[in-house]
Amino acid sequence: MKILIVDDSSAMRMIVRRTLREAGYGHLEVQQAGDGNQALESVHKDPPDLIFSDWNMPNKSGLEFLEALNEEGYKIPFGFVTTEATSEMRAKATQAGARFLISKPFTAETFAKTLESYVKK
Amino acid sequence: MPVYVLPNAATLTKTVEMLFGDGAKVAPGKPLDAKPGSGNLIAIYVDNADKPVAAVLCDIPFAANAGCALSMLPAGAAKDAIKTKKLEQTMLDNLYEVMNIVSTMLMDEHTPHLKLGTLYPDLGKLPADAKAMLGAAAKNHADFMVTVPRYGAGVLSLLAI
Numbered sequence: 225m226k227i228l229i230v231d232d233s234s235a236m237r238m239i240v241r242r243t244l245r246e247a248g249y250g251h252l253e254v255q256q257a258g259d260g261n262q263a264l265e266s267v268h269k270d271p272p273d274l275i276f277s278d279w280n281m282p283n284k285s286g287l288e289f290l291e292a293l294n295e296e297g298y299k300i301p302f303g304f305v306t307t308e309a310t311s312e313m314r315a316k317a318t319q320a321g322a323r324f325l326i327s328k329p330f331t332a333e334t335f336a337k338t339l340e341s342y343v344k345k
Numbered sequence: 346m347p348v349y350v351l352p353n354a355a356t357l358t359k360t361v362e363m364l365f366g367d368g369a370k371v372a373p374g375k376p377l378d379a380k381p382g383s384g385n386l387i388a389i390y391v392d393n394a395d396k397p398v399a400a401v402l403c404d405i406p407f408a409a410n411a412g413c414a415l416s417m418l419p420a421g422a423a424k425d426a427i428k429t430k431k432l433e434q435t436m437l438d439n440l441y442e443v444m445n446i447v448s449t450m451l452m453d454e455h456t457p458h459l460k461l462g463t464l465y466p467d468l469g470k471l472p473a474d475a476k477a478m479l480g481a482a483a484k485n486h487a488d489f490m491v492t493v494p495r496y497g498a499g500v501l502s503l504l505a506i
Contacts (some may be wrong), residue, residue: 233442233445234416235415235416235438235439235442236442238415238416238417239363239364239415242366243363307445307446307448307449308449308458308460309449310458311454327449328360328363328446328449329359329360329362329363329364329446329449330363331359331362331363
């Protein structure tokens with residue numbers, strides 16, 4: 225099973241990977257992208273089974289990336305992992321089809337609880 | 346009444362554990378000096394109109410330890426940076442990420458939105474509007490000694506209007 229982590233911060237991508245391991249999902253194959261454009265390219269080449277995306281990114285934001293996936297007909301489970309998690313953003317995310325929104329700071333428990341319905345341990 | 350919120354030690358602990366893993370510790374600390382020449386670094390946060398509304402100061406030990414820990418640079422690199430008082434660009438880039446995540450602790454559902462504006466490694470380069478904000482926020486601060494596991498401790502001071 226493959227998960228795509230999209231964040232313009234390489235440090236943050238590393239933290240997400242570490243937290244996935246701590247949550248018991250160290251066996252997942254991880255793909256990474258630094259913005260929505262790179263992420264879309266990655267999906268075209270090798271579609272993942274699950275996407276974790278930051279919201280604010282240069283070139284193409286997380287929301288724009290999700291909207292692009294929708295336009296192209298992809299149905300990959302998609303969630304945001306973001307610093308900003310206002311009710312307005314949650315509404316926009318849900319409207320665009322995001323399955324979940326994890327706000328930072330997160331814990332391994334949050335990841336485990338969120339992922340249990342999408343991934344087998 | 347303050348516009349923004351400040352974290353307590355428990356809230357900050359959750360964030361530093363997420364950033365640096367288990368073993369991170371947070372204890373009360375002393376306020377940091379925001380004067381040029383103090384050697385401290387400062388992150389300025391802005392509202393939706395790009396007006397400075399909050400700041401987070403840190404000393405060089407925090408900057409070096411956090412800056413190295415985030416991408417697992419050797420602990421020796423942090424020690425060297427503390428000794429020479431010179432931070433490599435990677436450490437500053439990582440510190441920026443830390444400061445970005447800290448922004449979540451300055452807001453709640455009742456506060457206006459803010460975001461990280463600029464990280465100033467040199468307090469002498471702080472613009473006038475940020476200096477004015479520091480004056481306005483002088484009484485609303487929270488100060489912590491943060492221990493980054495496997496690296497070391499440093500001070501973090503948060504201020505907000």
